[in-house]
Amino acid sequence: MRMTTDFPPINAQRLWQRVETLSTFTLPDQPWTRRAFSDLFLRARAWLREEYLAAGLSPSLDAGGNLIGRRAGRLAQAAPIVTGSHCDTVVGGGRFDGIIGVLAGIEVAQTLQEQGIVLAHPLEVIDFLSEEPSDYGISCVGSRALAGLLDAGMLAARRADGETLAQGMARIGADPGALARPLRKPGGTAAFVELHIEQGPVLETRQVPIGVVTNIVGIRRTLITVTGQPDHAGTTPMDLRRDALVGAARVIEAAHARACALSGQPHYVVATVGRIAMTPNVPNAVPGSVELMLEVRSDSQTVLDTFAAAVLEAVAPGLAALRVSAAGEPVSQAAPTDCDPFVMDAIEAAASALAYPSLRLPSGAGHDGVYVSRTGPIGMIFVPCKGGRSHCPEEWLAPSQLLDGTRVLYQAILELDRR
Numbered sequence: 303m304r305m306t307t308d309f310p311p312i313n314a315q316r317l318w319q320r321v322e323t324l325s326t327f328t329l330p331d332q333p334w335t336r337r338a339f340s341d342l343f344l345r346a347r348a349w350l351r352e353e354y355l356a357a358g359l360s361p362s363l364d365a366g367g368n369l370i371g372r373r374a375g376r377l378a379q380a381a382p383i384v385t386g387s388h389c390d391t392v393v394g395g396g397r398f399d400g401i402i403g404v405l406a407g408i409e410v411a412q413t414l415q416e417q418g419i420v421l422a423h424p425l426e427v428i429d430f431l432s433e434e435p436s437d438y439g440i441s442c443v444g445s446r447a448l449a450g451l452l453d454a455g456m457l458a459a460r461r462a463d464g465e466t467l468a469q470g471m472a473r474i475g476a477d478p479g480a481l482a483r484p485l486r487k488p489g490g491t492a493a494f495v496e497l498h499i500e501q502g503p504v505l506e507t508r509q510v511p512i513g514v515v516t517n518i519v520g521i522r523r524t525l526i527t528v529t530g531q532p533d534h535a536g537t538t539p540m541d542l543r544r545d546a547l548v549g550a551a552r553v554i555e556a557a558h559a560r561a562c563a564l565s566g567q568p569h570y571v572v573a574t575v576g577r578i579a580m581t582p583n584v585p586n587a588v589p590g591s592v593e594l595m596l597e598v599r600s601d602s603q604t605v606l607d608t609f610a611a612a613v614l615e616a617v618a619p620g621l622a623a624l625r626v627s628a629a630g631e632p633v634s635q636a637a638p639t640d641c642d643p644f645v646m647d648a649i650e651a652a653a654s655a656l657a658y659p660s661l662r663l664p665s666g667a668g669h670d671g672v673y674v675s676r677t678g679p680i681g682m683i684f685v686p687c688k689g690g691r692s693h694c695p696e697e698w699l700a701p702s703q704l705l706d707g708t709r710v711l712y713q714a715i716l717e718l719d720r721r
């Protein structure tokens with residue numbers, strides 16, 4: 303039962319209409335798919351620019367490809383309070399992951415404008431470039447650039463058609479040549495607060511409308527190549543085969559078993575093989591080689607550092623018996639990141655000022671805040687999503703849940719501005 307009705311005058315209809323409109327920028331045959339760097343993504347960004355302007359935000363694209371909407375504050379020299387998220391999606395992704403953070407930020411800015419409120423700090427709403435793992439294999443492209451952590455190796459990463467990340471960034475108007483140093487120095491952000499769906503089941507199960515994120519897991523992705531020998535499927539006896547896919551199955555099984563054994567003892571540990579490719583990949587040939595992407599997430603840096611090597615060590619005898627080999631190549635990494643008590647307290651104060659129950663919880667999903675944290679204190683507000691599902695077409699949250707989160711975001715920004 304709510305004890306207060308003096309909510310911030312967020313325009314729920316306008317906010318939900320923007321969610322509906324942004325979700326129309328999707329592939330016709332693959333629901334809610336808007337891959338970063340695609341034409342669809344660029345059309346969505348052109349629309350976002352118009353929405354920034356309607357909300358009194360002046361839009362600009364920084365060298366890292368981040369679309370920034372800025373609103374002046376009373377203290378012109380103060381570092382900005384930043385909110386936002388990402389409008390790119392995974393393949394077959396959701397309508398809300400990332401999207402609600404950008405659109406709620408726009409709504410907060412427009413409401414402040416309509417209320418005639420000028421904050422002490424400048425306010426920025428940022429759509430970060432490619433938070434999701436891009437087709438070049440790198441995630442959080444824009445926020446890494448903001449922190450000066452998009453290195454030459456990443457910029458040289460290629461996607462299937464051979465284009466490098468640097469070429470892709472230049473194609474969308476970013477300036478990859480200007481990324482050798484951080485786009486924003488430590489202290490360049492007064493506070494960053496992002497609204498996001500939980501992408502897990504805790505808030506819905508506990509029936510709590512607002513989550514206050516305590517920390518964001520670290521993520522380590524390793525490309526594991528299993529090498530055997532392609533042979534005729536009909537004439538090669540079982541004891542002479544070097545079947546790379548059977549070897550890959552052992553690796554996948556070992557990764558799963560290790561993550562189950564480590565999970566909750568005491569750290570948060572999950573491991574996934576979400577991408578696999580094999581050659582020659584035809585029904586009548588013994589698989590000669592398999593590439594699989596092993597992703598492990600944890601709040602423990604030691605688990606992240608040792609997991610892939612431990613899996614390869616565990617499967618080595620079995621692979622030798624199969625006469626196949628396996629090797630791992632690090633692809634990307636993000637360190638475990640704590641949210642800042644200063645921001646967490648402001649979010650909790652905002653939630654209680656609006657009589658919303660809140661709950662502190664970790665994030666098993668990665669977020670741009672991991673990199674923005676290099677420029678200033680960060681925090682995240684979670685809202686429940688249906689069944690805790692995300693990164694799938696079934697991803698859903700109710701307009702009322704989005705409204706709850708946006709109200710708390712608005713109040714938290716006022717709280718942070720006062721501090």
Ligand code: HGY
Nearest residue numbers: 433434666667668669
């Ligand atoms: O993969 C993640 O954790 C985030 O949703 N991009």
Ligand code: MN
Nearest residue numbers: 392399434693
């Ligand atoms: Mn995501």
Ligand code: MN
Nearest residue numbers: 388399400433
């Ligand atoms: Mn996200």
Ligand code: MN
Nearest residue numbers: 492718719721
């Ligand atoms: Mn301040």
